[in-house]
Amino acid sequence: MNIKKISWLTITYLVLVAFALVYLMPFIRSLVASFMTWEQASKYPPEWIPNPFTLDNYRKLFRLELFPRWILNTSLYAGIIVAGNVIFSSMAGYAFARLRFPGRDALFSALLSLLMIPMFVTLVPNYIIIYKLGLIDNILGLSLLGLTNVSSIFLMRQYFLSISNEIFEAARLDGCGPIKSFFYIALPLAKPALGAIAVYQFLGSWNAFIGPLIFLRSPENFTLPVGLTFAFHRSMWTEYTPIIAGSLVASAPTIILFIVLNKYLIRGIVVTGGKG
Amino acid sequence: MHFSFSSIYEKTKTKELIAGLALVSVAVLLNMVFGYFAMAFAFYLSFFKWDYIGSMKFVGLSNYKIVFEDIIRGIHGAPYLLSPFYTGLKNILIYTAIVVPIQTFLAIVLAAFANQKIKGQQFFKVSYFLPATTSSVIVALIFVWLFMRNGFINYILTHFIPGFQPIDWLNNRNYLLLAIAMVAIWGTSGHFMVSFLAAMQAIPKEIYEAAMLDGAGPIKRFFYITIPMLKPMITYVVVMGLIGALQMFDLAWVMAGANGGPGGAGYTVALDIYNEAFTRIRPGVAAAKSWVLFAIIFTTTYIFQRKYGRAVR
Numbered sequence: 097m098n099i100k101k102i103s104w105l106t107i108t109y110l111v112l113v114a115f116a117l118v119y120l121m122p123f124i125r126s127l128v129a130s131f132m133t134w135e136q137a138s139k140y141p142p143e144w145i146p147n148p149f150t151l152d153n154y155r156k157l158f159r160l161e162l163f164p165r166w167i168l169n170t171s172l173y174a175g176i177i178v179a180g181n182v183i184f185s186s187m188a189g190y191a192f193a194r195l196r197f198p199g200r201d202a203l204f205s206a207l208l209s210l211l212m213i214p215m216f217v218t219l220v221p222n223y224i225i226i227y228k229l230g231l232i233d234n235i236l237g238l239s240l241l242g243l244t245n246v247s248s249i250f251l252m253r254q255y256f257l258s259i260s261n262e263i264f265e266a267a268r269l270d271g272c273g274p275i276k277s278f279f280y281i282a283l284p285l286a287k288p289a290l291g292a293i294a295v296y297q298f299l300g301s302w303n304a305f306i307g308p309l310i311f312l313r314s315p316e317n318f319t320l321p322v323g324l325t326f327a328f329h330r331s332m333w334t335e336y337t338p339i340i341a342g343s344l345v346a347s348a349p350t351i352i353l354f355i356v357l358n359k360y361l362i363r364g365i366v367v368t369g370g371k372g
Numbered sequence: 373m374h375f376s377f378s379s380i381y382e383k384t385k386t387k388e389l390i391a392g393l394a395l396v397s398v399a400v401l402l403n404m405v406f407g408y409f410a411m412a413f414a415f416y417l418s419f420f421k422w423d424y425i426g427s428m429k430f431v432g433l434s435n436y437k438i439v440f441e442d443i444i445r446g447i448h449g450a451p452y453l454l455s456p457f458y459t460g461l462k463n464i465l466i467y468t469a470i471v472v473p474i475q476t477f478l479a480i481v482l483a484a485f486a487n488q489k490i491k492g493q494q495f496f497k498v499s500y501f502l503p504a505t506t507s508s509v510i511v512a513l514i515f516v517w518l519f520m521r522n523g524f525i526n527y528i529l530t531h532f533i534p535g536f537q538p539i540d541w542l543n544n545r546n547y548l549l550l551a552i553a554m555v556a557i558w559g560t561s562g563h564f565m566v567s568f569l570a571a572m573q574a575i576p577k578e579i580y581e582a583a584m585l586d587g588a589g590p591i592k593r594f595f596y597i598t599i600p601m602l603k604p605m606i607t608y609v610v611v612m613g614l615i616g617a618l619q620m621f622d623l624a625w626v627m628a629g630a631n632g633g634p635g636g637a638g639y640t641v642a643l644d645i646y647n648e649a650f651t652r653i654r655p656g657v658a659a660a661k662s663w664v665l666f667a668i669i670f671t672t673t674y675i676f677q678r679k680y681g682r683a684v685r
Contacts, residue, residue: 104590111485112492116499119562123502125524126514140522188399196385197392203400210407214619214669216642216662218410220649221417224424225410241406244399268384274391303507305622310650321509325626328513336517343513347506354505358498 123351126340130154134335153341163342165316166323170302170346173235173319177301178294180243186290188244189252190282194264195274204253207246215306223310233313241311242301248293255289256282291360299350320346418659435660452636457661459632460641461668463549467640468617470553475561476609480602482561483568484594497569500562508559512626515555516542519627542627545635552623552638560616564609571605572598607680611673618669621646641665 129137130153131146157163191197192204222241223232231237259282267277283290308319318326324342418435420428439457446458486496503511518524519541526538541551575598583593599606621642628638630647645665649658 105490108485108488108490112482112490112496115482116496119499119503119558121524122511122514122518122558125518129517137517138520138522140527142524142527184398184402187395191392191395195388195392195395197389200392203396206408207400207403210403212670213407213411214615214662214666216619216645217414217666218406219645220655220658220662221410221413222406223649224413224655225405227424240402244402246403249399274388275394278391278395299505303510305507305509305625306646309625310646321507324513325509328516328626339513340517343510347510350505350507351502354502355498358494358501 126344129337130341130344132337134337137337137340153337154345156338157342157345160327162315162318162323166318166320167345169235169317170319170321173239173304173308174298174301176235176239177242178297180239181245181248181293181297182290184244185248185293186252186283186286187278188249189254190256190278192249193253193256194278194282207249210246219306219310226311232311233317235312235317238307238311241307242297242304245297248297251293252286252289255286259285288360291357295353295357295360298353302350414659414662417656418663420656421654422656423653424655431656435654435656436664438657439660439664452632452639456636456639456644456647457641457664459636460639460644463632463636463638464618464620464640464642467549467553467556467620468614470550471556471560471617472610472613475557475564475613476606478557478561479564479568479609480599480606482565483572484598486565487569487572497566500565502562503559504563506559508622509626511559512555512623515551516627519551543634545633545637548628548633548637552620552627555623555627556617556620560613564613567609568602568605571602575601603680607677610676610680614673614676615669618665618672641668 125142128144128146131149131151132143133148133150133152136143136147192200226232226237226240229237231240263281263285264277267281272280303321304319305321305325308322312318312322315323315326320342324339324346327342328339419430419432421431421435422428442455442457443461446452446455446462450458452459482496482500486493520526521538521540521543525541530536530538539547541547579597579601580593583597588596619642620640624632624638624640624643627633630643630651632639632643641661642665645658645661648654648661
């Protein structure tokens with residue numbers, strides 16, 4: 097019995113550690129290679145200790161005029177999307193959960209049905225709409241598309257539904273109107289849910305590719321993912337190490353954010369995708 | 373008294389109506405424009421020939437005819453440049469058939485292993501989830517380097533599989549799609565593993581305890597308790613996986629290129645819609661293709677849900 101238990105535990109750890117290595121290896125390998133010359137990074141069999149240790153890849157990256165611009169653009173885009181979702185999705189989520197008005201349920205199910213529509217169906221028309229508004233090649237035009245999100249509205253509504261009714265009743269008896277009770281009662285109570293959608297939307301917008309690829313035209317307006325593929329496609333570098341360094345810089349904020357806030361984020365994912 | 377009460381009631385009711393409509397207005401307006409209007413416009417557009425600038429010319433069903441002729445040409449064995457939609461469709465179906473079962477299976481198995489009284493559960497969760505936090509484009513950029521002929525993946529495989537000969541993954545039409553599928557599995561299975569883990573932790577402990585008293589070992593408990601209890605989550609993960617895989621774009625864009633790489637081996641329907649709209653400048657045909665893609669996604673997920681349980685949401 098005991099031997100059985102120990103051997104089972106050993107198998108468990110072997111499997112879990114082996115897969116942790118599989119999932120982490122590309123990151124570890126790139127981190128090491130980003131301090132190597134391309135000559136060393138492309139050696140076969142692979143080498144593990146940078147020799148010489150070089151910061152050249154990072155230097156090349158930041159010497160490229162556009163790279164800091166791309167970081168700025170991505171931050172701006174992510175900032176607008178996060179702010180928009182925190183404000184507008186919580187407003188809508190609160191109204192759908194807590195207020196009664198005619199057509200409420202119909203409107204909400206109409207929004208939910210949009211989850212089934214693949215983004216490629218709306219892509220070309222949205223390009224035309226943004227084009228007609230004169231907002232192509234403009235981060236603001238691109239942001240307009242993601243300012244609210246059905247999943248965030250859904251998450252906020254679920255959250256507001258889970259808050260007990262009494263606190264809102266008490267506020268109403270004290271003469272607190274629906275808007276006032278949204279700002280003074282609902283919002284402060286909703287911090288965990290707001291945090292979850294903020295982190296979730298940050299990941300989504302920071303990593304977004306197809307939207308920025310289509311709606312942004314000039315290299316100085318690119319976001320990081322588009323800029324890096326652009327740099328890669330036009331082979332600005334014949335060596336690959338600066339691209340690896342750039343990829344690490346581009347994914348650093350999301351990785352750090354995730355490591356710091358992983359409990360929060362995982363909870364958010366469980367709420368959006370888990371039980372229902 | 374009664375009269376004044378009902379007038380207060382009426383007043384709060386109107387207040388609620390105005391507040392409610394005001395609070396949902398932005399979200400509803402944006403979703404109506406960029407969701408429903410865009411969808412209807414895509415349908416309208418699919419009957420017109422247009423180049424974004426000139427006037428729109430009604431062409432009836434001829435955009436759909438272009439799509440179906442493309443498929444028929446492809447079935448008759450036309451080269452991929454003459455049947456891009458067929459090529460994309462064929463690739464994406466093979467890709468989905470590889471990716472969705474493996475990523476679901478892997479996610480369940482890893483979650484089952486992690487869902488025990490072990491040290492470092494948090495560490496494993498974070499490690500498995502990490503790929504999902506990184507942009508798929510950036511992941512693809514890193515993997516282009518790892519998949520090079522003299523790259524890390526060939527090195528690992530030659531070490532672990534006896535007799536394995538290094539493959540030029542990205543330049544070989546037989547392996548390109550497989551390489552993309554491997555990256556996709558690596559990138560998403562951890563995300564789903566976390567979902568499964570949460571669902572497993574919601575299963576009442578008593579059921580397991582009762583089974584243990586009856587002498588059921590871990591493998592029996594997994595097949596007779598865990599899997600049946602997870603059914604709604606499995607449906608959800610498979611449906612999400614299907615929707616994602618059938619629309620795959622980013623990985624193919626970087627690893628194969630916009631033209632799908634050697635022999636179009638990495639070409640996808642999503643790439644074809646993009647090219648139709650922005651390279652060949654035929655938004656009408658792109659709209660028709662996107663409606664065909666929608667029909668495919670809708671039927672696939674609908675059939676799956678009909679067969680294996682209702683939607684989770």
